[in-house]
Amino acid sequence: MQMMEERSKKVLCAVVQSYINFPDPVGSMLVTKRYSFGLSPATIRNIMADLEDMGFLAQPHTSAGRVPTDRGYRFYVDLLVAEKDYYTNMEILQEIYKRLEALRNNIDVFLGETTRTLSKLSHYLGVAMSPRLDMTTLKRIELLKYRADKIAAILFTDEGLIKNKVVSLDSEISQKDLNRITGYLNSEFSGHTFDEIRFKVIKEMSKEKIRCDTLISRAMKICREALSFSHNDLFVSGLSEVFxxxxxxxxxxxxxxxxxxxxKHTIIELLDSLSEFDGLQIIIGSENSMDEMKKLSVVVSTCKEGYRPIGVVGIIGPTRMNYEKAIYIVDNTAKFITKMLSGR
Amino acid sequence: MQMMEERSKKVLCAVVQSYINFPDPVGSMLVTKRYSFGLSPATIRNIMADLEDMGFLAQPHTSAGRVPTDRGYRFYVDLLVAEKDYYTNMEILQEIYKRLEALRNNIDVFLGETTRTLSKLSHYLGVAMSPRLDMTTLKRIELLKYRADKIAAILFTDEGLIKNKVVSLDSEISQKDLNRITGYLNSEFSGHTFDEIRFKVIKEMSKEKIRCDTLISRAMKICREALSFSHNDLFVSGLSEVFxxxxxxxxxxxxxxxxxxxxKHTIIELLDSLSEFDGLQIIIGSENSMDEMKKLSVVVSTCKEGYRPIGVVGIIGPTRMNYEKAIYIVDNTAKFITKMLSGR
DNA sequence: ATTAGCACTTAACCATTGAGAGTGCTAAAC
DNA sequence: GTTTAGCACTCTCAATGGTTAAGTGCTAAT
Structure with a gap:
């Protein structure tokens, strides 16, 4: 690969670009027409045959042109990222800004709109996921009496997430007790991750069995219920674009x-595994570890507030994706979100 | 129509049923084979020709069998509803119960799961919509300090909806002031619909301009922001079923x-217009007023808590829908939800 | 090393054909 | 007079086969 001739690289890139822009297998003639190498179709043909031997191109059938393999795309994308001075498009930036600026206060609406923006701009699937609740840090919990036997637990996280959850009680509770429980839970659990809290609660509850302090035991019960969220929040938009x-x-x-x-399962798993890494990531077709994704490419980036990951946004599309544009969109969206969050 | 012969009705129903179960145009021969009228294909043929003249059946092309028109389905469905003693299926009821029982506390998750259940059981699109916020009644508002210049407004409605919204402030506010504002807003607005509140707020704000009481004016600003929800919540599941x-x-x-x-726009509009009526409603193809829906049938029902509508659930599918099953599923789901809510 | 020329391969397109399904009509049967 | 058998007719659908166009790989000439 490293010893590939400069000329071959150029041809490979030409093929990839042509195929990205027009979804037909590209032949030697086409390459000479659309891109001006000073070479005849026959020469290009030889080069392309070599590239096929090397595994960068493939023929759908004998008499068709060539299409890039996943390795071909990978080579192209690596080159793209290495050059780094690709593509800028102010309109796209403005569109992102325009659509997201006003929504910063509500993370759910915000992420939903983010996916819509991503898919609208890219014409692929837009995805966004908030961080796993297990890993987020509880900032504060508030318990509000709601009906006689129900309270609403409002959870504030360090990431700026607000979650509410209704908790049913086995018996009525006085406002005074509720305040005491709230105070207790905050003093005990504020600053800890949900995961840690859950663990502590379980430990505490087994202890409580012995001590039998009803108030604390009640607090624990409430807390356990309030923290029982099943999954991450995944947002996906733009299926209709893909049609x-x-x-x-x-x-x-x-x-x-x-x-x-x-x-959602598969995609959550995918994004989850990617959210551990920082910055832009591109996964092309068969590079995906999951079978369902082996025909798709993924371009994602993580958003951070300070150093804390706040979510992951990205684009899912066919391997024949306009990577240049996709990267540009995802990268800038993630950066924009990060900036927006750190500004406040 | 009312003077249609009994025999013709039977044939019409047979055609509809056959077509619902097997998606091929049904010919006279098929009718005699699958349903035992004591008649020959030729006679059936004549009857079917009559039914076509009357507008209940249509031929895709000259030499094909017949398919029901929307009027044909309508006749069939009306008969079905009139008889009322159709179809029962305990498994379906249990499935509904099993899937929804545990979720009553969180309206969003609950409606989401409802649509999933509806689509899973029916193999069509499941839809659910919470009532328009404008029309819901505020029970209580709580304001929680969140960051220096931000507060979280938690809205409780009579319907059991809990909404939270982050409100940005122009300047910091003391906890004492926040409490006073909360008390004021609750005393002033509790028991009113969002619509009314919005109106009141606007009125109050213009007054405030003159009186310049900063605290009340602040309260109004916060309230206005807290109530600025854009749309109803629509849930749709099961597109993949429809494939x-x-x-x-x-x-x-x-x-x-x-x-x-x-x-979402079209569907919200549709459900919105249907949510005014009580109980089960069936709209078949061209009966839909919206163009986008003229090829689809809709089976919906409203859920109530006491007499207050709490949302609308239903199924959207092709006009060639298994109406019997769809009606059964939607009707029982709606009833189940209503019962679940009134039980508490 | 490059290129022109050419035979070869294959998918895509198109027209034709025949089978199959179902009808409408007429005349016979009940 | 209603029902039915018989039959000609219409239309779709799937299969067939031949033609075209695109693009290749190889060979020989530049």
Whole structure:
């Protein structure tokens, strides 16, 4: 790979670019027409044959042109990222700004709109995920009496997430007790991650069995219920965008994608595994560890507030993706969010 | 219509049923085979020709069997509802129960799961919508200090909805002032609909300009922000179910549906217009006033807590829908939710 | 090393064809 | 007079086959 001739690189990139822009296998003639190498189709043909041998290109069938393999895309993308001075588009930046600026106060609406923006701009699937609740840090908990036997627990996290959850009680509780419980829970758990708190609660509860302090035991029960969130929040938009792509002309493929979106499971797992790393990440087709994703490419980046990860945003699309644009959009969206959050 | 012969009715129903179960146009021969009238294909043929003249059946093309028109479905459904003693299926009831029972405390999760249940059971699109916020009644508002210049407003409605919203302040506020504002807002607005409150706030604010009482004016500002919710909450699930239906074999149709789901706009409007009426409602194809819906059928029902509507749930599918099952599922889901809510 | 020329391969397109399904009409049967 | 058998007719659908166009790989000439 490192010993590939400069000329071959150029041809490979030409093929990839052509294929990204026009979804037809690209032939030697086309390359000479669209990109001006000073070479004849026959020469290009030889080069392309070499690139195929090296595993960067493939033929759908004997008499068709070539299409990039995942390795081909990878090479192209690495080059793209190395050059770094690709593509700028003020309109896109402004669009991101315009759509997200006003929404900073509500993380759910915000992430939802983020995915819509991502998909609108990229014409692929936009995804966003808030960080795993287990890992977030409780800032404060407030308990509000709601109905006779129900209270609303409002959880504030360091990340700026606000969650509310209704907790049912086995018996009525006085406002005074509720205040004491609130105070107790805050003094005990504020500053700890949900995971830690859960662990502490379990420990405490087994102790309580012996000591039988009803108030603390009640506090623990409430706390356990209040923290029982099942999953991360995943937002996905833009399935309808994907319909227009020739890559998904096949009904089956869209169905699969649609299933994945409704399941959420696969995508959550994917983003979860990516959220551990910092900054931009690009996964191309078969590089994905999950089977359902092996025909798709993923471009994501993490958003941070200070050094704390606040979520991950990205684009999912076909391997024949406009990586340049996708990278630009995702990168800037993530940076914009990070900046927006740190500014406040 | 009312003077239609008994025999013709039977044939019409047979055609509808056959077509619902097997997505092929049904011919006279098929009718005699699958349903035992004591008649020959030729006679059935004549009857079916009559039914076509009357507008209940139609031929896709000359040499095909017949398919029901929307009027045909309507006739069938009306009969179905009139008889009322259709279809019962304990498994379905148990499934509904099992999936929804535990979730009553969180309206959002609950409605989301409701749509998933509806779509899973029906294999069509499941939809659910919480009532328009404008029309809901504020029970209580709580303001919690969140960051220096931000507070979280927690809104409790009579319907059991809990909404939180972050409100930015122009300058810091003391806890004491916040408490006073909270008390003021509750005494002033509790028991009023959001719509009324908004109106009052606007009135008050113009007055304030003159009196210049900063605390009340602050309270109003906060209240206005806290109540600025854009839309109803719409939940839709099961697009992937719809892929397997031959009615949507065409990519274009699914794309349209997928757009409608992402827009939400059309569906919200639809459900909104239906939420005014009580109980089960069935809209078949062209009976829909909206163009986007003219190829779809809708089966919905409203859920109530006491006499107060709490939302609307339903199924959207092709006109060739298994109405019997759909009605059963929607009706029982709505009733179950109503019962669940009134039990508490 | 590059290129022109050419035979070869394959998918895509198009027109034709025949089978199959279902109808409407007519005339016979009940 | 209602029902039915018989039959010609219409239309879709799937299969067939031939043609076209695109693009390749190889060879020989530049």
């Amino acid at each position: 227009d792509l020739p890559d998904f002309a096949d009904l089956k493929k869209i169905r699969e994608l649609s299933r994945a979106i409704e399941d | 397997d239906l031959p009615d949507f074999a065409d990519l274009k149709k699914i794309r349209e549906l997928s757009r409608a789901i992402e827009d």
